Amino acid sequence: MQNKDIPNLLELQKIENKIHERHHNIEGHKKRIEHINNQIKKRKELLIKNEEDLETHKSELKKKEKVLFNLEEKKKKSNEHYKVAKSQIEVEALEKELKDLSPSIEALEDEILELLDSIDECEAKIKDGQNFLKGSKDTKEEIEKEVNEDIYDDEHAISVFQKKEDSFLELLSSEAKSLFNGLKARYKSKEFITNVEKGKCKGCFYMLPSHLVESIYRGINIECCPSCQRILAPDLD
Numbered sequence: 001m002q003n004k005d006i007p008n009l010l011e012l013q014k015i016e017n018k019i020h021e022r023h024h025n026i027e028g029h030k031k032r033i034e035h036i037n038n039q040i041k042k043r044k045e046l047l048i049k050n051e052e053d054l055e056t057h058k059s060e061l062k063k064k065e066k067v068l069f070n071l072e073e074k075k076k077k078s079n080e081h082y083k084v085a086k087s088q089i090e091v092e093a094l095e096k097e098l099k100d101l102s103p104s105i106e107a108l109e110d111e112i113l114e115l116l117d118s119i120d121e122c123e124a125k126i127k128d129g130q131n132f133l134k135g136s137k138d139t140k141e142e143i144e145k146e147v148n149e150d151i152y153d154d155e156h157a158i159s160v161f162q163k164k165e166d167s168f169l170e171l172l173s174s175e176a177k178s179l180f181n182g183l184k185a186r187y188k189s190k191e192f193i194t195n196v197e198k199g200k201c202k203g204c205f206y207m208l209p210s211h212l213v214e215s216i217y218r219g220i221n222i223e224c225c226p227s228c229q230r231i232l233a234p235d236l237d
């Protein structure tokens with residue numbers, strides 16, 4: 001009597017492959033969300049850094065402007081004193097003071113200009129970051145909606161396949177069922193049943209003894225590969 005388990009096991013393998021594919025899809029959908037969440041996290045961190053930099057630059061600017069103001073006041077006063085200086089010694093001292101003040105003031109003015117540029121740069125980056133985050137909120141919601149729909153579809157398909165699988169499982173002999181369960185776990189649902197090809201197991205390429213190949217083609221008993229234990233089906237092509 002021909003063994004009926006083999007065709008059913010082949011069908012079960014097809015179903016398992018489809019379930020596996022759907023699980024793989026679900027992982028892919030979840031990765032889309034992970035990717036956008038990572039991007040948002042990175043941009044948020046960058047925004048915080050830009051805001052901190054801006055505060056640092058602003059407080060530095062304030063300090064330097066204060067120093068500049070004091071130096072300029074000092075210069076103004078020295079100039080006034082210079083105009084009314086009486087003695088030669090006084091004139092020379094004030095001239096020296098004014099001469100010394102000018103480079104400090106110029107250097108400070110340069111530093112302030114640089115700081116103002118940095119502040120502009122920071123503000124542009126912050127604006128860019130805020131725009132990105134504002135836009136990504138909508139994008140994230142859209143992607144989440146899509147992803148949830150895709151996951152729902154895949155999960156629904158899996159439940160349909162599982163029902164189909166249950167109906168095939170009912171048809172199996174107890175020997176085939178226990179082989180199926182054991183091998184399914186061992187091979188993580190992939191290729192628990194394989195074909196004989198040119199006398200070899202297609203799963204592990206083990207050269208099968210000829211009496212085993214004959215038995216597989218007679219199709220009365222369920223035969224397993226002595227090397228990888230996969231169930232062997234005849235190559236029907």
Ligand SMILES: [Zn+2]
Pocket residue numbers: 201202203204205206225226227228229230
């Ligand atoms: Zn094998």
